[in-house]
Amino acid sequence: MAQETPPSIGRVPPRGAGAAPAGRTLLDDTAIGRALTRIAHEILERNEDVSQLYLVAIPNGGVPLARRLAGSLRQIADVEVPVGVLDTTLYRDDLKMTGERPLLRHTEMPSAVDERVVVLVDDVVKTGRTIRAAMDALMDFGRPRMVQVVGLVDRGHRELPIKLDYVGKNVPTSPRETVCLRGRDGDLEGPLEVALLPADPRGEA
Amino acid sequence: MIGRDLLGIEDLERSDIERILQTAIHMREVGEREVKKVPTLRGRTIVNLFFESSTRTRASFEIAGKRLSADVVNFSPSSSSLKKAESILDTARTLDAMDPDAVIVRHEVSGVPKAIADVLDAPVINAGDGAHEHPTQALLDLFTVQQEKGRIDGLTVTIVGDILHSRVARSNIYGFLKMGAEVRVAAPPPMIPPAIEELGVKAYTSLREALDGADVVMALRIQNERLAGSYFPSVREYAATFGLDRSKLHYAKEDAIVMHPGPVNRGVELSHDLADHRPSVILDQVRNGVAIRMAVLYLFAGRKREDGQRRRTS
Amino acid sequence: MSRILLRGGRLLDPASGRDERGDLLLEDGEVKAAGSGIAASGAQVIEATGCWVVPGFVDLHCHLREPGQEYKEDIASGGRAAVAGGFTSIACMANTHPVNDDPAMTDYILDRARQDSPARVLPIAAATRGLEGKVMTEMAALVAAGAVAFSDDGKTIMDGGVMRRVLQYSRLVEAPVIVHCEDRTLVGDGVVNEGPVSTRLGLPGNPAVAEEVQIARDLLLAEATGAHLHVAHVSTAGGVSMIRRARERGISVTAEVTPHHLTLTDAVALGFDTNCKVAPPLRGDADRKACRQGLADGTLDAIATDHAPHAVHEKDLEFTLAPPGMIGFETALAVVLELVRDGELTPLELVRRLSTNPARILKRNAGSLAPGSPGDVTVLDPERRWTYDPAKGFSKSRNSPWAGQSLTGRVLLTFVAGKLVYDVERGVVAP
Numbered sequence: 001m002a003q004e005t006p007p008s009i010g011r012v013p014p015r016g017a018g019a020a021p022a023g024r025t026l027l028d029d030t031a032i033g034r035a036l037t038r039i040a041h042e043i044l045e046r047n048e049d050v051s052q053l054y055l056v057a058i059p060n061g062g063v064p065l066a067r068r069l070a071g072s073l074r075q076i077a078d079v080e081v082p083v084g085v086l087d088t089t090l091y092r093d094d095l096k097m098t099g100e101r102p103l104l105r106h107t108e109m110p111s112a113v114d115e116r117v118v119v120l121v122d123d124v125v126k127t128g129r130t131i132r133a134a135m136d137a138l139m140d141f142g143r144p145r146m147v148q149v150v151g152l153v154d155r156g157h158r159e160l161p162i163k164l165d166y167v168g169k170n171v172p173t174s175p176r177e178t179v180c181l182r183g184r185d186g187d188l189e190g191p192l193e194v195a196l197l198p199a200d201p202r203g204e205a
Numbered sequence: 206m207i208g209r210d211l212l213g214i215e216d217l218e219r220s221d222i223e224r225i226l227q228t229a230i231h232m233r234e235v236g237e238r239e240v241k242k243v244p245t246l247r248g249r250t251i252v253n254l255f256f257e258s259s260t261r262t263r264a265s266f267e268i269a270g271k272r273l274s275a276d277v278v279n280f281s282p283s284s285s286s287l288k289k290a291e292s293i294l295d296t297a298r299t300l301d302a303m304d305p306d307a308v309i310v311r312h313e314v315s316g317v318p319k320a321i322a323d324v325l326d327a328p329v330i331n332a333g334d335g336a337h338e339h340p341t342q343a344l345l346d347l348f349t350v351q352q353e354k355g356r357i358d359g360l361t362v363t364i365v366g367d368i369l370h371s372r373v374a375r376s377n378i379y380g381f382l383k384m385g386a387e388v389r390v391a392a393p394p395p396m397i398p399p400a401i402e403e404l405g406v407k408a409y410t411s412l413r414e415a416l417d418g419a420d421v422v423m424a425l426r427i428q429n430e431r432l433a434g435s436y437f438p439s440v441r442e443y444a445a446t447f448g449l450d451r452s453k454l455h456y457a458k459e460d461a462i463v464m465h466p467g468p469v470n471r472g473v474e475l476s477h478d479l480a481d482h483r484p485s486v487i488l489d490q491v492r493n494g495v496a497i498r499m500a501v502l503y504l505f506a507g508r509k510r511e512d513g514q515r516r517r518t519s
Numbered sequence: 520m521s522r523i524l525l526r527g528g529r530l531l532d533p534a535s536g537r538d539e540r541g542d543l544l545l546e547d548g549e550v551k552a553a554g555s556g557i558a559a560s561g562a563q564v565i566e567a568t569g570c571w572v573v574p575g576f577v578d579l580h581c582h583l584r585e586p587g588q589e590y591k592e593d594i595a596s597g598g599r600a601a602v603a604g605g606f607t608s609i610a611c612m613a614n615t616h617p618v619n620d621d622p623a624m625t626d627y628i629l630d631r632a633r634q635d636s637p638a639r640v641l642p643i644a645a646a647t648r649g650l651e652g653k654v655m656t657e658m659a660a661l662v663a664a665g666a667v668a669f670s671d672d673g674k675t676i677m678d679g680g681v682m683r684r685v686l687q688y689s690r691l692v693e694a695p696v697i698v699h700c701e702d703r704t705l706v707g708d709g710v711v712n713e714g715p716v717s718t719r720l721g722l723p724g725n726p727a728v729a730e731e732v733q734i735a736r737d738l739l740l741a742e743a744t745g746a747h748l749h750v751a752h753v754s755t756a757g758g759v760s761m762i763r764r765a766r767e768r769g770i771s772v773t774a775e776v777t778p779h780h781l782t783l784t785d786a787v788a789l790g791f792d793t794n795c796k797v798a799p800p801l802r803g804d805a806d807r808k809a810c811r812q813g814l815a816d817g818t819l820d821a822i823a824t825d826h827a828p829h830a831v832h833e834k835d836l837e838f839t840l841a842p843p844g845m846i847g848f849e850t851a852l853a854v855v856l857e858l859v860r861d862g863e864l865t866p867l868e869l870v871r872r873l874s875t876n877p878a879r880i881l882k883r884n885a886g887s888l889a890p891g892s893p894g895d896v897t898v899l900d901p902e903r904r905w906t907y908d909p910a911k912g913f914s915k916s917r918n919s920p921w922a923g924q925s926l927t928g929r930v931l932l933t934f935v936a937g938k939l940v941y942d943v944e945r946g947v948v949a950p
Contacts, residue, residue, distance in 0.1 A: 087231070090231075090235070090244070090273075091243060091244060101503060101504050104227075104232075105231070106231075140243070141240070215719075292836055293836065314839045315720050315721040315722050316720065316722070316837070319790070320837075335721050335839075336721030336722070337721030337722075338721070375719075375721060398717075398718040399715065399718055399726075403715045403718075404718070
């Protein structure tokens with residue numbers, strides 16, 4: 001699920017809610033799988049020493065993606081890359097001083113970060129602020145040797161000089177539209193899809 | 206949506222409590238990192254306005270604020286050169302002019318945090334007022350039980366001690382009832398508040414009956430000065446009738462846990478043995494206290510009244 | 520103008536039992552005539568249709584704070600607030616600084632009142648010197664100076680032996696001894712009624728039994744001494760029932776109740792508003808109902824305001840530190856009219872408890888519209904709606920739980936000694 005947008009927009013009700021899911025599917029589960037396989041190859045290509053890799057997922061969407069990437073790396077190169085989960089909510093630069101505070105998410109970092117090549121994994125990258133927050137959080141955990149970034153969908157509209165090392169798909173969008181990763185059946189553990197939702201008439205994205 | 210101030214558990218919905226406990230889980234994880242600091246409240250000012258002194262609670266709030274990168278300022282009018290003539294509200298108004306993002310108030314008289322909240326723009330967090338409420342203590346107690354037992358619904362919680370003068374008791378009564386537990390209080394008769402059962406608890410003057418089947422036993426501190434002859438004859442008799450030790454604990458469930466807000470009068474409310482060993486979870490309470498206070502600061506600090514709308518026109 | 524005709528109002532005269540439309544003529548400081556169709560050539564005519572025309576209210580219990588605490592009230596401002604509330608005579612308690620326990624002080628109060636108060640001021644002198652509860656005051660000298668009763672109100676005479684002697688001695692001057700019944704050792708540091716509200720608030724409680732114990736003691740002492748006892752501000756169900764039984768036994772006792780104890784309960788203190796802090800405290804619902812019942816059946820003879828001003832900075836303190844008390848002159852009528860609206864008292868019976876009975880207890884020639892009575896008359900509109908803003912009132916203080924509230928029932932005109940002293944349109948019109 002996109003973190004660039006405030007929680008009230010872009011939150012998709014679970015399938016069981018009765019209504020058909022809104023939006024247009026940009027990538028279905030198969031397309032996502034192919035993109036991840038390609039990215040796994042690219043990661044291996046760019047990083048000679050695979051023993052130093054550490055996949056760090058940005059919740060919620062980054063988590064199933066990072067797990068699948070770890071699976072692909074295991075399959076292709078027979079290597080066990082650890083997967084950590086790093087919530088960036090406490091590092092956001094947009095903590096509104098009025099209104100409700102965003103919900104916090106899970107953080108679990110099984111390995112130390114020092115000297116590792118950390119590969120951040122996020123589902124949708126737009127302004128780049130989440131990645132910046134993730135790097136700040138990462139630095140509080142230690143000193144990685146290098147940080148690379150995987151974005152399943154790059155929709156542009158950067159507000160910070162953040163580049164992606166590995167991109168699943170470039171999708172041109174209007175800034176007010178919403179792009180999100182979600183479970184096809186409402187559960188991120190099952191088949192996934194990337195959806196494009198129209199601009200919310202209520203407010204800015 | 207959680208309100209602007211945290212004045213007491215009585216004003217909270219169950220969903221508010223759950224939100225705070227949920228947030229505390231994540232805050233506890235921060236406390237387990239090497240670098241126990243996140244930048245969330247960087248640049249925010251938190252004021253500890255403690256009219257009644259307290260090293261433990263104040264330190265807990267201070268650590269919590271610092272872990273969130275806030276600037277924490279301690280203001281202790283009881284110990285400063287404040288003239289006796291300066292009223293509480295004058296002090297609060299002066300503070301308000303410095304534009305704090307949260308003011309944490311402790312006072313020995315009930316109702317002061319509310320009076321201060323009525324004149325401030327900044328959110329007020331009650332760190333204990335008289336015998337009225339101590340919400341962050343109850344929240345950390347709820348959190349501790351939830352972590353230990355996996356749930357609160359359906360548990361039996363027995364609170365033992367000077368209920369009459371205890372804000373910890375009142376806040377915990379509200380908290381545990383809202384979260385679905387059954388709550389009992391046990392004390393010598395003069396220390397059972399009038400009409401306490403109207404709050405939804407059962408009052409006992411027999412410790413044995415109060416402990417029967419309890420999952421959680423919470424012992425409250427007895428203030429020795431109050432004992433001196435008037436509400437209760439002697440420390441010795443209190444310890445014999447209401448003090449907890451391993452043998453009395455047998456009346457409770459086998460896996461019952463023992464709690465205490467601290468500091469413990471060893472040999473009075475708890476035996477020496479119980480004070481320092483399982484099943485007492487006192488140190489977990491302290492640890493959880495920082496996480497809860499971080500959660501509270503995260504959820505409340507900086508959420509001021511919108512510009513131009515002063516809280517109270519006096 | 521020494522002739523004033525109040526025309527077409529509802530005359531309510533408890534002394535004669537009269538409740539009828541009619542006119543009232545004031546002349547040369549007295550009630551000249553009251554009835555229908557009074558001819559009065561040359562008189563100033565005031566139309567009173569739709570209004571009640573009643574004997575001016577007599578307050579058995581108020582605090583004017585002069586001498587010593589004039590920053591929160593004085594005899595002038597208190598007197599003005601009183602007439603704005605329809606009170607033409609007010610009996611003020613002795614707990615001033617210094618205490619009114621000496622004829623010179625009583626003189627002083629009467630002198631100040633003559634100069635500056637539109638209402639008649641009746642000084643209540645202390646029962647014991649300095650209100651210390653040990654040595655009785657010179658009751659004969661004080662009565663000669665103008666004291667109408669004796670009371671240590673503000674404090675309590677804790678020593679039973681002293682109380683007995685005070686009651687015995689009071690028989691010499693045949694003046695009532697007014698008692699503030701609160702056993703201090705039972706009150707402890709209580710600041711709200713002991714009960715579910717004090718438990719919720721976490722504030723020390725003041726139990727009903729603290730009042731009941733002393734009412735019991737004082738009733739028995741009154742019986743033993745044959746003195747006349749008047750119980751101030753009764754607030755408890757137990758107190759009311761003991762007074763009722765005492766009356767049945769023939770004990771010489773009268774009692775009063777305040778507007779706030781008739782209409783508010785301790786629940787109003789749940790927001791920690793110090794304007795709800797009063798002594799005796801607001802009690803629970805059962806006590807309130809018992810007080811209303813007691814007023815209706817005559818157990819409680821009179822309504823008295825216990826008007827107790829305190830400055831804003833004094834009430835703006837922690838609940839345990841704020842002094843107890845609320846002002847009450849200007850809201851009393853609207854508040855107690857609730858009992859008429861609820862059908863518990865007829866208008867005539869209400870006026871009896873505001874005017875005729877208090878006058879009788881203090882042995883004043885007041886509380887009556889009979890020809891020859893002093894021209895102390897109040898004209899009021901029981902239906903008039905208004906919003907009470909204490910800042911616009913005549914008292915120097917503002918400590919009222921009704922601040923900002925919409926009230927029904929208001930005094931329109933107040934006459935003392937046949938002269939207009941208050942007019943709701945113009946305010947206080949005489950010194």
